[in-house]
Amino acid sequence: MSQTELYKTFSPFYDFLLVPSPTRIFNSDPSLESVITANPLNVEHILKTNFDNYPKGIRFITLLQDFLGQGIFNSDAHLWKVQRKTASYEFNTKSLRNFVLENVTVETQTRLVPIFQKSAKTNRVLDLQDVLERFAFDNICKLAFNVDPGCLGGDGTAGGEFMTAFEEAATLSSGRFMYALPNLYKIKKFFNMGSEKKLMDSIGVVHEFADKIIKSRMEERAEKRDEDLLSRFIGTDDNSAEFLRDIVISFILAGRDTTSSALTWFFWLLSSRLEIQKKILQELETVRTRNAKRTGETYSFDELREMGYLHAAISEAMRLYPPVPVDTKACKDDDVLPDGTIVKKDWFVTYHTYAMGRMESIWGSDCREFKPERWIENGTVKQESPFRYPVFHAGPRMCLGKELAYIQMDVVLRHCWKESPGRAAEDPDTFR
């Protein structure tokens, strides 16, 4: 199901469920009792104050283990901590940021923009979500292990197979959460039948592709310290090839369809808001002139940061359409949330980012309007509390790729709106 279909199907349910009353308890099945909340105080408690009591938990980890192994996305406690420590350090280095900036700029200039230009010239309708997913997949593979799968524009033969298998493995793994009988998947897996057979086949393709790269990179090792994440993890500890594979797969999963989803919604929202397009163009032109850049020239990380209005508009799009609309944790020991809700050991606790983005109590009476201005205070972009806006999660497990995701989105949007004063509102070809 595409993101758009998903929202169309579930948004009336989300709205009905949470906006009037921000915490509910569900007990449809005694083994799956859960609390669902959209209260920022509860979110802070779960994600930060009582962090140790709300891990991913055994159920989540077991269901995703075949695909993700023990990577950062699918581990708790010590195993999570060691990966988080190395990754946090690396994600904060200037060299990683520049590596991403460089790769995203090349991918945008040489693949994405030409596709848009061609479609504009020939009046061909594009599936924007598909194009952006391919774009994001190429980018995240470059970042993870410096491989270009060429899913967008390139030859893409081997990479295309990898991407398809990766998507299938992700979809079928999350399908395991949907069984009415939670252990049914184990029986199907044991007999290697149906969706479990398909899942194992696609995991096989993903693992084979990753293993080859990891093996050759481990042989080259140490002398060359590449900029990608795999090389950084090879260089730091004595990790096994299997553990390195888990790490790489987790990163690809984390960065794969989050940015593409955010960009797709952003384009969709902007397509009917010429006033906002115009303001974005004006800002791009101001930044270009201030930094004496030629049209289309590459921008540094700091120059991208000057585009406050663009940044605000991206955050605003993700408020209404968060790429990760809900997120679930397991409760380790009985607890009471700040609003008085009782949570029992082994219950699931879900915080609802989508509903939180549409609550009057958090965003005011205009909460359903797309208004980038709400992010601007005294001429600069306001830092919103991550507990009111948990689009990138919050607390010790907060998204590591937040800054890189903004770099990607800024670069794409800047190149898609070539700076040219006064073009926006009058010109329907603004995206070309």
Ligand code: HEM
């Ligand atoms: C708009 C883009 C993005 C959004 C909205 C987003 C959002 C999130 C959210 C909600 C989580 C928590 C998920 C959970 O509880 O399991 C998360 C975790 C994570 N994200 Fe992102 N993400 C984005 C892009 C990226 C990118 C590009 C990367 C780069 C590789 C990345 C790397 C990670 C990692 C490694 C984690 C796991 C952190 C941990 O468990 O310690 N994300 N992200």
